[in-house]
Amino acid sequence: MEKEKPFSKSEPTFRSLVENSLTGIYINLGGAIVFANKRFADIFGYSVDEVIGMDYLEFVHPEDRPKVEEVHRKRLKDEAAPAEYESRGLTKDGRTIWINRRNTRIEYEGKPAILGNMVDITQQKRLREKLVQMEKLASLGTFTAGVAHELNNPLNNISSSLQIILEEWDSEADEFKKSLLHDVEDQVERGQNIIKALFDFSRTDGLDLQEVNFYGVVNQAIKRIREKIPENIDLDVEVAEDVQAYLSYEHVQQVLINLILNAVQAMEDGGNLRIAAYHEPKENNFCFEVADTGRGITQEQLNKIFDPFYTTKEPSKGTGLGLSITHGIVQQHGGKIDVSSQPGEGSKFTVCLPEA
Helix, strand or coil, X not given: CCCCCHHHHHHHHHHHXXXXXXXXXXXXXXXXXXXXXXXXXXXXXXXXXXXXXXXXXXXXXXHHHHHHHHHHHHHHCCCCCCCCEEEEEECCCCCXXXXXXXXXXXXXXXXXXXXXXXXXXXXXXHHHHHHHHHHHHHHHHHHHHHHHHHHHHHHHHHHHHHHHHHHCCCCCCCHHHHHHHHHHHHHHHHHHHHHHHHHHHHCCCCCCCEEEEHHHHHHHHHHHHHHHCCCCEEEEEECCCCCEEEECHHHHHHHHHHHHHHHHHCCCCCEEEEEEEEEECCCCEEEEEEEECCCCCCHHHHCCCCCCCXXXXXXXXXXXXXXXXXXXXXXXXCCEEEEEECCCCCEEEEEEEECC
């Protein structure tokens, strides 16, 4: 009598382990997905039935397809290939996610195939990026504070001397020289504004958090920069007059000013600027949004916009510190700031701060 193979008894157990694994598992045969567990389908927003038969590259970000395809090809040929690597994935609704992959060559129905294991590491990647950003901001903050202090005194002296000369200038015959001095005065003022931005960026003083009327914060921020909002930009404020929030009035007003000016500069040909606010009871957060219909931000720029001194503006139109200062203020509140954007479709910045 032929003995029963040991695996036949345990097969249901192994199948159950695979089906209920927290790791996405799939089999790629000839470029098509012929098996996938529920976790694999969930990672990409599909059902298991939808996944079966799809080209495996449909789950890979277009820019990473050559790399993933090359690893699969080498694995099938038993050539040297990374045992574990990261790549970007593409979900059913078009979102980009990060995947940690491990592939093994197997025989499936008598043919060489790839057994793949994957874990969604999108959140871990974001946390790592935030930690890098925090370290970068901390080190640059110390450096910029010193630079700003050293530059501030000579610029103040130049500014004072210029004002005395211009006030005592009597001759109208030297208007050209006088105009040159006015140009120098303008450039000194620009330098002082840059230094103020450096001080704002580097400050580490604590926040005076209190319950304030957020509608008043928005109105005051708009009032301070009203002349910088062109007439061809429609301003839509969707903030209830009685909405209260727990925050630092002065600092969050600076955040709003930075985000509004950023939006205005993205709409050179006009457009719509929307400011909204709402509570998130489940998350215990207070959130506000600043959205525009401007030129939008590319994926490459999205990865850098909070970096100090990064700017796509002309040298005379920005220091590249506005969004870095904004990011720092939000972090001091224990909050988070996210941005969603597509080139040509505008941008939306969302700030969420913890409730008291």
